[in-house]
Amino acid sequence: MNFTGKTVIVTGASRGIGRAIAEKFAQLGANVVINGTSKTIFDTKKAFIENGYCVKAFEGDISVAENAKALIDFAVENFGTVDVLVNNAGITRDELLVRMSGEDWDNVLDVNLKSAFLCTKAVARIMMKKRQGAIINISSVVGVTGNAGQANYSASKAGLIGFTKSVAKELGSRGITCNAVAPGFIETDMTSQLSDDIMEKFLTAIPLRRAGTPSEVADAVCFLASDLAKYITGQVIHIDGGMVM
Numbered sequence: 001m002n003f004t005g006k007t008v009i010v011t012g013a014s015r016g017i018g019r020a021i022a023e024k025f026a027q028l029g030a031n032v033v034i035n036g037t038s039k040t041i042f043d044t045k046k047a048f049i050e051n052g053y054c055v056k057a058f059e060g061d062i063s064v065a066e067n068a069k070a071l072i073d074f075a076v077e078n079f080g081t082v083d084v085l086v087n088n089a090g091i092t093r094d095e096l097l098v099r100m101s102g103e104d105w106d107n108v109l110d111v112n113l114k115s116a117f118l119c120t121k122a123v124a125r126i127m128m129k130k131r132q133g134a135i136i137n138i139s140s141v142v143g144v145t146g147n148a149g150q151a152n153y154s155a156s157k158a159g160l161i162g163f164t165k166s167v168a169k170e171l172g173s174r175g176i177t178c179n180a181v182a183p184g185f186i187e188t189d190m191t192s193q194l195s196d197d198i199m200e201k202f203l204t205a206i207p208l209r210r211a212g213t214p215s216e217v218a219d220a221v222c223f224l225a226s227d228l229a230k231y232i233t234g235q236v237i238h239i240d241g242g243m244v245m
Contacts, residue, residue, distance in 0.1 A: 001028055001222055001223065001226040001228065002028060002029055003025055003028045003029050003030035003083075003084075003222075003225075003226075004028075004029035004030070005029070005031075006029075006030045006031065006083040006084065007030065007031045007032075007033070007075055007079040007080070007081055007082050007083050007084070008022075008025045008030045008031070008032050008033070008082075008083065008084040008085075008086065008225070009032075009033045009035070009071065009072070009075050009082055009084070009085050009086065009119070009123070010022040010025070010032065010033070010034055010035070010086045010088055011035045011062055011071075011086065011087055011088050011089040011115065011119060012035065012036065012088040012089030012090055013034035013035060013036060013041065013044060013088065014034075014036035014038070014040045014041050014043075014044050015040070015044070015188075015189065016188045016189065016214055017088060017138065017183065017186060017188065017214045017217050017218070018034075018086075018088040018089070018138075019034075019044055019214070020213075020214030020215050020217065020218040021086055021088060021214075021217065021218040021221050021222075022034045022044075022048070022055070023048065023053070023218070024215065024218035024219065024221070024222050025084070025218075025222060025225075026048055026051075026053035026054065026055060027053070028222060030054075030084070031054045031055075031056075031078075031079045032048070032053065032054065032055045032056075033055075033056050033057075033058060033071070033074065033075040033078065033079070034048075034055060034056075034057050034058070035057075035058045035059075035060065035062060035071055035089070036057070036059060037059065037060065037061050038059070039059065041057045041058070041059050042057050042059070044057070045057035056074070056075075056078050056079075058070070058071050058074045058075075061111075062089060062115040062118060062119055063089075063110040063111050063114045063115040063118070064118075065118050068115065068118035068119045068121075068122050069118075069122045071119065071122070072119065072122040072123050072126070076126065081126060081130065082123050082126050082127070082133070083127075083132070083133060083134070084133070084134045084135075084136070084225045085119060085120065085123045085133075085134075085135045085136070086135075086136045086137075086138065086221060086225075087115065087116035087119055087120065087135070087136070087137045087138060087160070088138040089111055089112070089115050089116075090111060090112045090138065090156075091107065091108055091111045091112065092108065092150070092153050093105075093107055093108050093152060093153075094149045094150050094153065095149060096148070096149055097151045100151060100152060104152060105151075105152045108152040108153055108156050109152065109155065109156050109159070111156075112153070112156035112157065112159075112160070113156045113159045113160060113163070116137055116160060116163060117163065120135055120163075120167060120178075123135070124171060124176075127171070127174070127176045128171065128174045128176065130175075131174050131175040131176075132175045132176065133171075133175070133176040133177075134176070134177050134178075134179075134224065134225040134226075134229075135164075135167060135171075135176065135177070135178040135179075136178075136179055136180070136181060136221050136224050136225060137160045137161075137163065137164050137178070137179070137180045137181070138160075138180070138181055138183070138217075138221075139157045139158075139160040139161050139164070139180045139181065139182045139236065140153070140154075140157040140182055140183060140184075141182050141183070141184045141238060141240050141243055141244045142154045142157055143156075143157025143158040143159075143160060143161055143182060144158070144161070144182060144236075144238075144244055145244055146158075157182075160180060161180055161182075161236055164178050164179060164180040164234065164236070165234045168233040168234030169234065172233055172234075177224070177229070177230065177232065177233040178233055178234065179224045179229075179232060179233060179234065179235045179236070179237065180235070180236045180237070181217060181220050181221055181224070181236075181237050181239055182236050182237065182238045182239065182240065182244075183212065183217050183239045183240065184206070184212060184238065184239065184240025184241060184243040184244065185202045185203075185206060185211045185212065185240065185241070185243065186211060186212045186213065186214060186216075186217060186239075187211045187212065187213050187214070188214065191211065205243055206240070206241040206242060206243045207241060207242035207243075208241035208242055209241075210241065211241075212239055212240065212241055216239060217239050220237055220239050224237065
């Protein structure tokens with residue numbers, strides 16, 4: 001896989017899976033635009049540049065239409081076009097349904113789902129004009145299975161799957177692919193804080209008996225964005241060690 005000369009946007013790229021995806025594309029030669037909602041996105045940019053990668057950073061809440069469009073415009077201004085969009089931005093506000101506030105519902109749906117709609121809409125005309133492009137949405141296994149205490153998060157990730165299939169059908173005739181990746185139990189800052197008992201419970205549900213890594217998710221995303229996957233669209237690829245079959 002070689003992305004030399006290609007421009008890739010990764011939202012929610014300050015840390016975790018998003019950062020790993022951005023770094024993998026950069027390693028493969030891409031011009032990468034990373035997005036985050038705080039100044040830490042510039043720390044990530046600095047680290048990437050120190051490694052010799054071609055990276056620009058855009059700070060902004062892309063669940064706001066003006067910011068989503070500004071992100072796409074920023075990529076075009078810096079690199080001339082957009083070839084790949086990875087909608088990874090996401091948050092959790094976990095709570096049992098009867099205790100969940102309307103604000104927590106709205107915030108999760110806005111960041112996890114609405115931002116993907118806004119960014120995809122903003123980039124679609126660029127890709128349609130070129131008659132090529134790849135869009136990858138980062139969903140989750142709980143978007144398929146559901147999860148107690150995560151009604152908002154599960155709904156947002158299930159929504160991304162339906163959104164992915166609809167975009168694939170609308171834009172396929174223009175040479176644009178759209179796929180989703182559904183990570184399972186992945187090693188991140190969040191999972192590293194879990195107790196041994198909870199970790200063991202998760203691992204016993206995974207046939208491969210281990211957690212995945214952000215790099216393994218990034219490998220799948222880069223594959224779906226590459227010419228190796230140009231006849232794959234509208235699919236949901238589970239990166240979960242067999243947790244969901």
